[in-house]
Every structure is written in C-alpha cells, then in structure tokens.
Amino acid sequence: MRDIVAEEIRAQIFDGRLGEGERLVERELAEQFGVSRHPVREALRVLQREGLVDSLRSRGLVVSALNRQQVIDLYAIREALESLATREAAKRIAAGAPSTLAETIAEARAAVDAGDIEAAHEANARFHDELVALSGNASLEQMLAPVLGRLHWLFRQVADVSYVVDDHARIADAVIAGDAEWASALAKAHVLAYRAHTMKLLFGEDARVDEGGSVD
Structure with missing residues (x-):
C-alpha cells in the first residue's frame, strides 16, 4: 500500500x-x-x-522546489554519474551481460507514435535507470537514490520526447556495441543538451557550458 x-x-x-x-x-x-x-x-x-x-x-x-543552483547541481551529478554508468554498462555488455535497452527504446518509440507522452516519459526515465543498473555498480545506484525523484521530474520537462528517444537510441547502440568511450561521450553530450533546454524552460535563460562542463 x-x-x-x-x-x-x-x-x-x-x-x-x-x-x-x-x-x-x-x-x-x-x-x-x-x-x-x-x-x-x-x-x-x-x-x-x-x-x-x-x-x-x-x-x-x-x-520540493528547485532553484537555479539546485538544477545546475543536479545536472552536474547526473553528468558525472551517468557518463560513468554508461561506460561501465558498455563494458559489461561487451563481457556478455544481457540488456533490455533495445526493448525500452522500442517501447518509448511506440508511445511517441501513439501520442502517449506520459508512457514515453516513463520509458525514457526507465532507460536511465536501466543504464545505472546495468553498470553493476551498487554504490553508484545508492549515490543516485537521494536525487532520483528530482531527476525524473526534470526528465519530464522536455516537451520533444521524440528527440529524447533518438538520443537514447544512439546511446543504446553504443552501449550494446560495447563501445564504452563512445557511449560515455554520447551520454555526456545528452546530459548537457538536456540541461541547456531545462535551464531555458525553467529560468528563461541559455546555459553556457565551458570546457570543464560548468554552467555560467
């Protein structure tokens, strides 16, 4: 209950x-x-x-309410931990671990095609959870647990879910191919693009990312 x-x-x-x-x-x-x-x-x-x-x-x-700095901090956490999770997930798949990433992508695409935005959001959020679980790093899951709800709320702020699914599909292809570095790079680029969109949506500003990944 x-x-x-x-x-x-x-x-x-x-x-x-x-x-x-x-x-x-x-x-x-x-x-x-x-x-x-x-x-x-x-x-x-x-x-x-x-x-x-x-x-x-x-x-x-x-x-909970999120201010500008909290959103920046959440994306910094997500960038660091998800790029690590994606890299480790690709390594584990290369070593023979099973994955349901392709099925989750297919489910998200079907939801988009059907116009079921909520189902698409749920599948997109689950994609991130599956990547973290696939990393096999229990400590990483524990570190993400306190911010997971807020991250999932942020996931739903992007209106163009088809764009998100396309990004996820590229990441999934790299992970399933076992290309750890490429998968990690795609994951980082995805987070940064997502962050820029969220900052503009929530605070009406463009987030400029410097070479170190921080937001101005």
Missing part, C-alpha cells in the same frame, strides 16, 4: 497536480486515497528520500 500511495503522489507531482511548495497533509492524503495514515506516512518518507518532498520547520512536509 505504501508503494501504491507513493506512486500516486509521485505522479501528481510529475504532472503538476501537486505544485512546488504545496503542503502534503497526511490526514488529507489518507482521505483522498481511502487508506489509513500509516501507508501515507511511509510513502512520504520514500518521497523524501527521493528528494521530491521537503520537511520545513514552519510548514511541515511540502513538495
């Missing part, structure tokens, strides 16, 4: 029904979902660990 409630609250955050800074009251959520307060309390703890919910001294639990 905790997981069901967490998924519903997460979906409401992702699609905007629960906006940034909105209070999350256990009693009201329990009534909305027709459950006791215990699974709601546990679900909110899960979402706190994912970074989607904050606990404020003055207001209690609220939907």
